[in-house]
Amino acid sequence: MTDILKAIAINDEGFMTDPGQWTKEIAMTIAKLEGIDALTGVHWKIIDFCRKSGEETGKAPTLRTITDGTGVTTKELFALYPKGPAKKVAKISGLGKPEGCV
Amino acid sequence: MKTLLILGAGTGGTMVANKMTNLLDTREWRIVIVDKEETHYYQPGFLFIPFGIYQPTDVVKPKSNFFPKSAEVIYADIELIEPEKNQVKLSGNKTISYDYLVVATGSHIHPEETDGMMDGWQKNVFDFYTPQGAANLHKFFETWDGGRLVLNVAEMPIKCPVAPLEFLFLADWYFNKRGIRNKVELTFATPLSGAFTKPVASKMLGNLMESKGISVVPDFNIMEVDNSKNIIRSYDEIEVHFDVFVSIPVNKGADVIGASGMGDSLNFIPTNKNTLQTEKWENIFIIGDAGDVPSSKAGSVAHFMLDILVDNMLDHMKGHEMKASFDGHANCFIESGYNKGLLIDFNFEVEPLPGTFPFAGVGPFRLLQESYLNHIGKMGFRWIYWNILLKGYDLPFVETHMSMNGKQVLVQEPA
Numbered sequence: 001m002t003d004i005l006k007a008i009a010i011n012d013e014g015f016m017t018d019p020g021q022w023t024k025e026i027a028m029t030i031a032k033l034e035g036i037d038a039l040t041g042v043h044w045k046i047i048d049f050c051r052k053s054g055e056e057t058g059k060a061p062t063l064r065t066i067t068d069g070t071g072v073t074t075k076e077l078f079a080l081y082p083k084g085p086a087k088k089v090a091k092i093s094g095l096g097k098p099e100g101c102v
Numbered sequence: 103m104k105t106l107l108i109l110g111a112g113t114g115g116t117m118v119a120n121k122m123t124n125l126l127d128t129r130e131w132r133i134v135i136v137d138k139e140e141t142h143y144y145q146p147g148f149l150f151i152p153f154g155i156y157q158p159t160d161v162v163k164p165k166s167n168f169f170p171k172s173a174e175v176i177y178a179d180i181e182l183i184e185p186e187k188n189q190v191k192l193s194g195n196k197t198i199s200y201d202y203l204v205v206a207t208g209s210h211i212h213p214e215e216t217d218g219m220m221d222g223w224q225k226n227v228f229d230f231y232t233p234q235g236a237a238n239l240h241k242f243f244e245t246w247d248g249g250r251l252v253l254n255v256a257e258m259p260i261k262c263p264v265a266p267l268e269f270l271f272l273a274d275w276y277f278n279k280r281g282i283r284n285k286v287e288l289t290f291a292t293p294l295s296g297a298f299t300k301p302v303a304s305k306m307l308g309n310l311m312e313s314k315g316i317s318v319v320p321d322f323n324i325m326e327v328d329n330s331k332n333i334i335r336s337y338d339e340i341e342v343h344f345d346v347f348v349s350i351p352v353n354k355g356a357d358v359i360g361a362s363g364m365g366d367s368l369n370f371i372p373t374n375k376n377t378l379q380t381e382k383w384e385n386i387f388i389i390g391d392a393g394d395v396p397s398s399k400a401g402s403v404a405h406f407m408l409d410i411l412v413d414n415m416l417d418h419m420k421g422h423e424m425k426a427s428f429d430g431h432a433n434c435f436i437e438s439g440y441n442k443g444l445l446i447d448f449n450f451e452v453e454p455l456p457g458t459f460p461f462a463g464v465g466p467f468r469l470l471q472e473s474y475l476n477h478i479g480k481m482g483f484r485w486i487y488w489n490i491l492l493k494g495y496d497l498p499f500v501e502t503h504m505s506m507n508g509k510q511v512l513v514q515e516p517a
Contacts, residue, residue, distance in 0.1 A: 013301075063323075064257075064367045075325065078337035083321050084295070099396035 004029050015096050019054055022094030030092045036081065039092075043080055046070055050093040060090035060098040104131050107190060107200035109180055110356075111137035113145070113492065114390030114404040115206030116168050121412050121494035123170035133173045134198060136190070140165055140177055143233060144487055145261075146401065149268055149437070151236035153276040154244075158237050160484075168492045180207070183362040185383045202385045202415060205371060207356035209261050209391040209399055215352040216256055218327035227327060227347045230269060231261065242346065243276070248285025249345030254334060255292050256324050260353045261391055261399040263299055264446070266290065267307055268437045269348065274314045275439030288315065291322040291334065291342050300453035302512060303446055306470050310438065353399070355392055370394040375450070376427040378411045384418065387411050397430040397450065405491055406431040409502045431504040435480035443476035445469050449504040455511065460499045462508040469509065 004025055009017040016022060027047060031039050039047070049070045053061040063086040067074050081088040086098045106122060108115045119135050126133065147161035169175055179193035189199045211231045213219045219227060228242065229235035251273060255266055270288055277283040290297070290311065296304035297311055297318060311318060325337045327349075333341045354360075355369030364371050364382075372381040373393030380386040380393070389407050391399035406428070413426035430450030437443045445467045446454035458465040466475050490497060 062367075068367045074323075075337055078323070082338055084293075084323075099394075 013097060015091055016094040017096070019051075019094045022051070026094065027092050034081075034088050034091060036088075036092075040080075042072065042076075046072060046077070046080065046089055047093050050089055050095060054093065054095040060086070060093070060095035062086055062098050104201040105199065106131055106133050106202045106204070107198055108133065108135040108204045108206060109183070109190065110206035110208055110392070111135050111139075111165050111169070111175070112142070112206060112208050112390070113401045113487075114208075114392075114407070115204065116142070116165070116492050117405065117408050117494045118204050118206065118389055118411065119173050120168070120170050120492070121408060122415075123172050125412065125416060128172055133170070134176065134200075135169065135173050136176045136178060136180060136192060136198075137165065138177060138179045138193075142168060142492075144484055145231075146487070147484060148230055148233060148236045149265055149272070151233070152230055152239040152243055152269075153272050154240060155272075158233055161233065163488065168488075180356070180358045181361075183358060183364060185362070185364065185386060188385070200385075202387070202419065203383075204387050204389060204411070204415075205359075205380075205392045206389045206404075207359065207392045209353045209355055209370070211351040212354050213349060213351040215354075216324055216327060216349070218329055219349060219351065221327065221329040222347070226332075226345070227329070227349060229349055229351060231265075231350060239348065246346065248277070248282045250287045250289065250343055251346050251348065252289045252291060252334065252342055252344035253348045253350075254290075254322065254324055254342075255294075255350045256352045258293060258299075259399055260350050262434075263398055264434050264436045266292070266350055267297060267311070270311065270316050271314065271436075271438040274316060287317075289317045289319060289342060289344075291319040291324070291336075293321065293323045295320050298454075300448070302456070303448075303454040303470060306456070307436075307444075310444075310472070314439075353391075359392070366394055375430070377414050377424050378407055378428055379414065379418070379424070387415050395428070395430070397428075398432040398434070400432060400434060401487070401491070402433045403431070405497065406433075406502050408494060429503050431502065433500060435476055435483060437477065437480050438472050441474060441477050442472040443480045444472055445476050445479065447504060447509075452504060452506070452509070455509040457509040459508055460505070465508075 008021045011017050050061055077085040090098050108118055141162050142165040144161040147156050150156035182191040189197055191197050224238050228239040230239055277286045297308040298304040323337045324334055326335050332344050335341050355365050359365040360369040371393045373388045373395050375395045378387050389411050390404035397403050410426040410428040414424040417424045433447045435443050435445050447459055448454040456470040459467040459469050
């Protein structure tokens with residue numbers, strides 16, 4: 001299952017370093033490693049937003065940017081991506097660590 | 103006459119006024135600085151007030167002591183910034199036009215952003231990021247006979263990410279001195295995965311917390327304060343009980359940034375992290391914690407930004423290419439109680455590492471390790487702040503860009 005990840009650049013903390021290498025298959029593989037077995041429509045809505053935000057700003061959106069931009073509440077976000085949703089969704093979307101974490 | 107307008111006369115704004123006054127031709131330029139408050143607060147000192155180490159009077163001086171003579175000072179509320187018109191509206195129907203603008207309006211706490219936090223506000227829910235909150239907490243602690251003290255960071259980023267750790271270290275010491283440490287439970291509930299933002303420091307500071315009997319609840323993203331049950335609850339339904347709750351509430355940039363449509367969702371202005379120019383407006387620069395630069399939001403960082411900002415703004419004024427580049431340098435003493443402290447020195451790329459500072463092998467300060475001399479450095483910093491830093495002078499032996507001198511590079515163990 002993780003063979004697909006061997007070909008891409010990932011840093012020590014598990015974030016992809018080249019968002020250009022990202023594919024939907026990679027997203028699904030990383031999601032499984034993060035404990036999310038199946039990505040639903042709402043999961044993808046959030047991933048799509050993060051990809052777009054990443055392309056525009058060059059960085060991963062913070063939790064607040066995601067909730068403001070998608071209309072998904074923080075509570076729902078935690079249900080979809082348990083524990084740290086901003087970090088988790090950044091990983092799955094092939095972006096770096098959200099800079100709110102400095 | 104051209105105008106350099108500085109909004110905010112805290113650490114960053116005051117330093118810029120002092121530095122620029124010597125660099126701009128006063129026949130051609132006037133420097134105007136605006137702030138609503140006449141008192142300058144030594145913000146790193148708020149930490150010591152709850153424990154009676156500093157009194158509220160120890161952290162204040164009149165702002166007017168620190169302005170250059172040539173600067174025009176206006177005490178007023180900043181009501182609206184209009185970057186497209188190069189002007190700023192102030193209270194009292196005053197409008198100022200500018201050629202260059204430096205925004206130094208800082209970051210501020212917003213307890214109302216967290217559900218239920220205002221219910222027990224300043225009764226059994228406190229902050230120590232305001233002088234009033236710190237003083238109220240001191241009064242509370244003086245008569246408290248023990249129980250569960252929970253400290254929480256609501257959301258990153260916050261001003262000074264080491265202050266919560268210092269607070270807990272000092273609390274451990276304070277309650278020990280009062281003879282009730284065995285009756286006090288100290289808990290740190292943090293949205294981070296550990297004690298600090300970066301791995302090596304997080305591990306070392308985490309160990310220090312453990313040795314002092316402070317428990318850490320990691321990945322705790324606060325949803326609400328339930329004051330009827332004395333509980334804080336996270337978005338994933340983890341509950342932590344408290345008797346006294348000390349919060350570092352959501353930090354946001356100034357309201358006027360939001361009102362002027364210049365900020366992100368937290369009212370921080372999108373800023374080029376290397377040039378310190380705003381992303382959107384060529385003649386607007388940011389110092390300190392008003393921007394979204396991914397460095398610590400602390401006074402030492404504002405100090406290291408100063409030289410970069412000044413060089414780049416002067417180059418831009420002359421139509422030259424901006425060459426100075428900020429590296430995210432931060433240098434912070436961490437008070438750890440019992441007259442000891444640690445020191446960390448880092449930037450965007452290099453996380454805090456152990457070693458000696460500023461000289462390899464010699465020190466005299468020790469990085470990421472406790473020492474008496476680090477504590478002396480921390481306590482001596484107040485004098486340096488008032489007398490050197492605010493005036494825009496260079497700090498002794500500390501360079502604008504971070505140096506690897508004295509740092510031990512740790513070899514990553516294979517996973």
